[in-house]
Amino acid sequence: MRTFRAVLAAAAVALLVLLAPPTPAWAHAKLVKSDPADGATVSAPLTAVTFTFNEPVKQQFSTVVVTGPDGISYSDGTPKSVDKTLTQSVKPLPAGAIKVAWRTVSVDGHPIEGQLTFTNAAPAPTTTAPSSPPPATSAAPATASAATPTVGTGPASSDSGASGLLWVVLGVVAVALVLGGGAVWWRRSRTG
Structure with a gap:
């Protein structure tokens, strides 16, 4: 009888561990703030746009x-x-x-994205266009190809999520087996 109680207690502890809320390590990164903020008006020339997240x-x-009002990409590098900060250098920005x-x-492999708009009211830069060629179509494919590795991480993030789910399912199966085995043992010990 003591063995059955010990098995039952161990199964209850295992079940509590499995049903406990997930740890913060499984949470996805979230944008906490940006500089400039969405909807802001900037009056001094910018050299970079920064994003601060709640985790790396x-x-x-x-x-x-x-992208400026002229459709040209002003990202620099x-x-x-x-x-927890992501910084993008920018070329001198046009007004507008x-x-x-x-x-x-995120560090857990989950892709996150967003967008914002701000108004540049800083004095016009000394050069009227960025040093790269102006065709907007050449900037878009470069951005898409830079984002291509991120698409490759989609399955990895699904795999990490699936891996966590797999462990939960295996844990539930193990608890069920322990409880079932304990019940069979208890019945045999009572009849024998």
């Missing part, structure tokens, strides 16, 4: 496209990630509405 993001899968589209990957 993967730099190698991050893309940020900063690739974004850099330090701790600036659109920023970003995409990155």
